[in-house]
Amino acid sequence: MILELRNVSYRYRKGALALEDVSIGVGEGQSVGLVGESGSGKSTIVRLMLALAKPTAGEVLFDGEPITPATMRRFRASVQTVFQDPYSSLDPRQNIESIVAEPLRSLGIAKGSEARAMVAASLASVGIAADSLARYPHAFSGGQRQRIAIARATVCHPRLLLADEPVSALDVTTRIQVIDLLAELRESAGLAILMVSHDLSAVAALCDETVVLNSGRVVESGTTSTILAAPREEYTRQLVAAVPRLPAP
Numbered sequence: 001m002i003l004e005l006r007n008v009s010y011r012y013r014k015g016a017l018a019l020e021d022v023s024i025g026v027g028e029g030q031s032v033g034l035v036g037e038s039g040s041g042k043s044t045i046v047r048l049m050l051a052l053a054k055p056t057a058g059e060v061l062f063d064g065e066p067i068t069p070a071t072m073r074r075f076r077a078s079v080q081t082v083f084q085d086p087y088s089s090l091d092p093r094q095n096i097e098s099i100v101a102e103p104l105r106s107l108g109i110a111k112g113s114e115a116r117a118m119v120a121a122s123l124a125s126v127g128i129a130a131d132s133l134a135r136y137p138h139a140f141s142g143g144q145r146q147r148i149a150i151a152r153a154t155v156c157h158p159r160l161l162l163a164d165e166p167v168s169a170l171d172v173t174t175r176i177q178v179i180d181l182l183a184e185l186r187e188s189a190g191l192a193i194l195m196v197s198h199d200l201s202a203v204a205a206l207c208d209e210t211v212v213l214n215s216g217r218v219v220e221s222g223t224t225s226t227i228l229a230a231p232r233e234e235y236t237r238q239l240v241a242a243v244p245r246l247p248a249p
């Protein structure tokens with residue numbers, strides 16, 4: 001496993017348990033969808049996976065080991081993220097070259113002409129024209145911004161992309177294009193993906209495995225096709241039924 005939560009529980013200060021005994025992991029080249037309604041604990045899992053919070057109980061493991069200051073840089077280079085809102089995630093004062101080069105700078109991977117070549121290659125891989133380097137985020141549509149965010153996340157050739165509701169802020173046509181792009185990167189770069197979504201159709205289009213979260217607990221997990229065809233839990237059946245484009249179970 002590249003990244004794994006093992007028997008993790010989490011309690012916010014003064015709150016009830018937001019996660020209870022959750023185990024979820026992503027292996028090399030795997031694509032896993034994490035689905036659940038609002039409040040089920042998806043964002044909390046992302047925070048724990050990014051080492052932004054520590055579990056109340058259980059472990060967060062990167063390559064089978066707890067994340068420590070000594071492994072943090074390797075962790076950051078291996079696990080990159082894309083967030084929901086491409087309008088707030090790109091700094092409006094920086095041009096596209098500077099935005100996409102950020103992981104190269106902060107991780108000390110490359111600079112100067114080497115960095116510029118990596119940025120250009122990354123932008124090309126997400127279908128953004130090479131003459132975009134000197135432009136600013138406001139010149140791009142929501143879908144293009146999300147492509148730029150994906151270029152930034154993949155410029156350092158991570159092993160795992162953590163995508164937190166990456167298409168929820170986009171219109172339906174753009175959603176499909178961005179999902180197709182993620183599928184392409186998964187194929188061509190062998191990128192593992194954990195996609196968090198409340199939208200099962202997005203997960204069905206991208207992820208081989210699905211984990212269903214309800215009230216901070218994993219209620220069902222397995223191959224996406226099995227879960228869609230024969231959901232075991234009433235909660236999952238309701239999620240499946242809420243997707244109009246999927247066949248009813």
Ligand SMILES: Nc1ncnc2c1ncn2[C@@H]1O[C@H](COP(=O)(O)OP(=O)(O)OP(=O)(O)O)[C@@H](O)[C@H]1O
Nearest residue numbers: 012013015018036037038039040041042043044045
């Ligand atoms: N800062 C906080 N303090 C206290 N409780 C919190 C905090 N953040 C989240 N919670 C609680 O933890 C639980 C899980 O929330 P979380 O945000 O992880 O769910 P989610 O599935 O990501 O929801 P959404 O899809 O709306 O983002 C909820 O009951 C929520 O009310």
